[in-house]
Amino acid sequence: MQNFSGLTSEEAKRRLKIYGPNKIKIEKRVSPIKMFLSQFTSPIIILLIIASIISLWTNYIKGESYIDSILILVIVLISAIAGFIQDYKAEKTMEALRKLASPKARVIRDGKEIEIDSSEVVPGDIIILKAGDVIPADAKILDGKLEVNESILTGESKSVKKSVGEKIFSSCYVYSGKAIAKVFATGMNTEIGKIAEKMQEMKDTETPFQRSIRKFTKKIVIVSVFLILALFVVGIKKFGPEEAFLISVSLAVAAIPEDLPAVITIALSRGAKEMAKRNALVRKLAITESIGSVDVICTDKTGTITEGRMKVRYLWFVEDTEYTNELAVKCCYYCNDAEMKVENGKKVWIGDETDIALAEFAHDELKKELNGKRIEEIPFSSERKMMTVAYEINNDKIVFSKGAPEVILSKCNRVFLGRKPMKLTESIKQEILEKTKDYAKKGFRVLALAYKEYEKPLEKNLVFIGLVVLADPPRPEVKKAIEECYTAGIRVIMITGDIPETAKAIADEVGLKTEGVLTGDDIDKMNDDELKFALSRGVNVFARTNPFHKLRILEILQKDGYVVAMTGDGVNDSLALKKADVGISMGKRGSEVAKEASDIVLLDDNFATIRNAIKEGRRIFDNIRKFVNYLFTCNVAEILVMFIGTLIYPFILLYPIQILWINLITDGLPALALAVDPARSDIMKRPPRKKNEGIINKKLAALIGAIGIEKSIMILAIFALALPIGIDEARTALFTAFIMFELVRIVSIRYSENLKSIRDWLRNKVLLFSLILSILLQIGIIYSPLAKYFKIVPIGIDEWIVIISGTVVGFVLSIVTTYLINKHIKE
Numbered sequence: 001m002q003n004f005s006g007l008t009s010e011e012a013k014r015r016l017k018i019y020g021p022n023k024i025k026i027e028k029r030v031s032p033i034k035m036f037l038s039q040f041t042s043p044i045i046i047l048l049i050i051a052s053i054i055s056l057w058t059n060y061i062k063g064e065s066y067i068d069s070i071l072i073l074v075i076v077l078i079s080a081i082a083g084f085i086q087d088y089k090a091e092k093t094m095e096a097l098r099k100l101a102s103p104k105a106r107v108i109r110d111g112k113e114i115e116i117d118s119s120e121v122v123p124g125d126i127i128i129l130k131a132g133d134v135i136p137a138d139a140k141i142l143d144g145k146l147e148v149n150e151s152i153l154t155g156e157s158k159s160v161k162k163s164v165g166e167k168i169f170s171s172c173y174v175y176s177g178k179a180i181a182k183v184f185a186t187g188m189n190t191e192i193g194k195i196a197e198k199m200q201e202m203k204d205t206e207t208p209f210q211r212s213i214r215k216f217t218k219k220i221v222i223v224s225v226f227l228i229l230a231l232f233v234v235g236i237k238k239f240g241p242e243e244a245f246l247i248s249v250s251l252a253v254a255a256i257p258e259d260l261p262a263v264i265t266i267a268l269s270r271g272a273k274e275m276a277k278r279n280a281l282v283r284k285l286a287i288t289e290s291i292g293s294v295d296v297i298c299t300d301k302t303g304t305i306t307e308g309r310m311k312v313r314y315l316w317f318v319e320d321t322e323y324t325n326e327l328a329v330k331c332c333y334y335c336n337d338a339e340m341k342v343e344n345g346k347k348v349w350i351g352d353e354t355d356i357a358l359a360e361f362a363h364d365e366l367k368k369e370l371n372g373k374r375i376e377e378i379p380f381s382s383e384r385k386m387m388t389v390a391y392e393i394n395n396d397k398i399v400f401s402k403g404a405p406e407v408i409l410s411k412c413n414r415v416f417l418g419r420k421p422m423k424l425t426e427s428i429k430q431e432i433l434e435k436t437k438d439y440a441k442k443g444f445r446v447l448a449l450a451y452k453e454y455e456k457p458l459e460k461n462l463v464f465i466g467l468v469v470l471a472d473p474p475r476p477e478v479k480k481a482i483e484e485c486y487t488a489g490i491r492v493i494m495i496t497g498d499i500p501e502t503a504k505a506i507a508d509e510v511g512l513k514t515e516g517v518l519t520g521d522d523i524d525k526m527n528d529d530e531l532k533f534a535l536s537r538g539v540n541v542f543a544r545t546n547p548f549h550k551l552r553i554l555e556i557l558q559k560d561g562y563v564v565a566m567t568g569d570g571v572n573d574s575l576a577l578k579k580a581d582v583g584i585s586m587g588k589r590g591s592e593v594a595k596e597a598s599d600i601v602l603l604d605d606n607f608a609t610i611r612n613a614i615k616e617g618r619r620i621f622d623n624i625r626k627f628v629n630y631l632f633t634c635n636v637a638e639i640l641v642m643f644i645g646t647l648i649y650p651f652i653l654l655y656p657i658q659i660l661w662i663n664l665i666t667d668g669l670p671a672l673a674l675a676v677d678p679a680r681s682d683i684m685k686r687p688p689r690k691k692n693e694g695i696i697n698k699k700l701a702a703l704i705g706a707i708g709i710e711k712s713i714m715i716l717a718i719f720a721l722a723l724p725i726g727i728d729e730a731r732t733a734l735f736t737a738f739i740m741f742e743l744v745r746i747v748s749i750r751y752s753e754n755l756k757s758i759r760d761w762l763r764n765k766v767l768l769f770s771l772i773l774s775i776l777l778q779i780g781i782i783y784s785p786l787a788k789y790f791k792i793v794p795i796g797i798d799e800w801i802v803i804i805s806g807t808v809v810g811f812v813l814s815i816v817t818t819y820l821i822n823k824h825i826k827e
Helices: 009-019 030-042 043-061 067-100 191-201 208-239 241-255 259-277 285-292 322-334 353-366 405-410 425-443 478-487 499-511 519-523 528-536 545-558 574-579 591-597 607-648 654-667 667-673 698-725 727-751 765-782 787-788 795-826
Strands: 104-109 111-118 125-132 140-151 161-164 174-185 280-282 296-297 313-315 339-343 346-350 374-380 386-393 396-403 414-417 421-422 445-453 462-471 491-495 517-519 541-543 563-569 582-586 599-604
Touching: 009 374, 043 067, 067 259, 111 545, 125 140, 140 698, 161 208, 161 374, 191 574, 208 241, 208 607, 241 322, 241 607, 259 280, 259 285, 259 591, 259 607, 259 667, 280 607, 285 582, 285 607, 296 545, 296 607, 313 322, 313 353, 322 353, 322 396, 322 414, 322 445, 322 528, 339 353, 353 462, 353 727, 374 667, 396 462, 405 414, 405 425, 405 445, 405 462, 425 445, 425 462, 478 491, 478 499, 478 607, 491 499, 491 528, 491 545, 499 517, 499 667, 517 519, 519 541, 519 545, 528 545, 545 574, 545 591, 563 574, 563 607, 574 582, 574 591, 582 591, 599 607, 607 727, 654 667, 654 765, 667 727, 698 727, 698 795, 727 765, 727 795, 765 787
Parallel strands: 296 491, 296 563, 414 462, 491 541, 517 541, 563 582, 582 599
Antiparallel strands: 104 111, 104 125, 125 174, 140 161, 140 174, 280 599, 313 462, 339 346, 374 386, 386 396, 396 445, 414 421, 445 462
């Protein structure tokens, strides 16, 4: 190595002031206060706050209790706090990941080699690199050679050799070699920085779920305002302005589902927590549900479908015996430059990825360290395509060689057969070469192994041992995960920088279906219509691609109406991650920029984790749909009872405090329990919902409308039957009937899920507990001093007979209605 003096400390400080820290500037963080205030921007939250203010003012004028107004504000606050906690936790986890990704750098300053934080590296610095280092900045090699993994930039998993005069780039990993390089760009001026800047210019788009909720809440607000105004107009003529205003406030409370924001937030938060347990960190709460609507997964190969590291898959011998196997393991062990080091208390291998794979295999087979002293070596080079070492082992001298099969065979005159070396005939040589071609076609990396007793020249008259076959193997759980995706109607597309043969071999091994393989060059020759046609005919494997090919595939799929989840780990992947419906980055090997661009970070880089996240997302949406079904049936019934009661009777049927009790306490508890309902057994056996399908589809709208009308009719009938006993008793019966009908609604919702056994019906213990608690709370306020605050009175056996009889009839009607709607109306 040449001698370099590097920058002086003073000059380095001066340049640090000029160029700034060697960091990727991340978009300005949202402060906790802004994060909290952002929870109050939903139209339904704003409407709830307005309703509580109106209620507060009304109660103040009438000199009544503020409990109803306070309850509304409390539920809004609970929703906001739950949303804030999830967002804050995700941001803190990302900060922890960023801190873990802050490496050190070795530089020459004032003629001395020192270690500094990588953020302090400046243009002009002389940096020292060796195997295992992460390159701290863009630089040009002045002396030495390196083998570098540039997949973070290019998506290509194969290592790249770099020598004097060639550029190396920030955040790339050094597999092997030593070099001195001069930094020419830092921070945002590096290749990674330029891409990060472009990514940050892209604006965040709404998730499918956010779009659905926005449209949904907009409709709720419009309908609520219309009903309030209509009833106010009717009320003025009948009761006068003060009483009409009170009725309108009652209807506002009935129309607005106060629990909905809190229940949705809690459902999403719990979903995010469950995903985190399964190694999927959710960075944006709304994405928790959105991933459930994904119908296409575009995934990387290396490290996501595969383990992300080379491994010995097979040993092949002309004649397989225990002696050939033993010799092959020893050759892998001795003819190897990989070194084991201890980093952060863990043993790690440093060196060329092939050497590491061979060393790991040999150590696993041997279960112990072997003795021996290396006495000679001829190192590997790309020109020679082989490596040879000579060892002294227990007073014996042995030569081991490994390399390209055709090169090793040219140095061999014998082959190990049975227990001894035999002549290497031309037919045996052809057999070996044919086997090598077969493995290569399947995308494997193949090396030949040879040995001999020590003699010079070292690389002559060798004995052929066998072939060692290496590959980055598929993760064992991926095949089943892909099968489940297909059953769930989800298309899986593999986009990799690897060669077509390897990509196809891995696809076949994990059961990923494809009509051929397209390369990046093929994509470049196609216009958008041709690429769309290729995708439509079932091409699901793309090889030799770069991240811009990935972005183009994404855009075409999205234009065709698909909801796409895109995985990525490299800096260039950040553009596609940002634009995808669900961007998924890798927690272990992903770049900082990719993580910032993504919605979900896979902490284990595993494809199966994506499947688990989709399953959880579907469960969340099912549960949201269930509690929307539950809450809105009650709200429709309340609105109809209030509206019809105002037209028929000369008094208010339900006061705001009573409706609020129904909505927040007794309806709210079962709704919260539905939010944590376990997944249905067939959740991954049905196709994804359509992209533009909202929370309320045709079937759900019919169920809410029909059962809401039935419920209102039955409750009004209960009121009419109890009215001869007294207005207060009838109002209490009406109030209690709403609570009893919860049981009816829960049963009909459960019925629609086709539950097979009593165990299935009772598996949500929280729901069972909440229903019992709702009834007990209702009985508690009827027969306690609290009754006066709710403007109700204790009721007797006659009223209970009417209530229970009406509930039984309502139960039968809801079951029949649910059956008919499920039978005749599609999703």
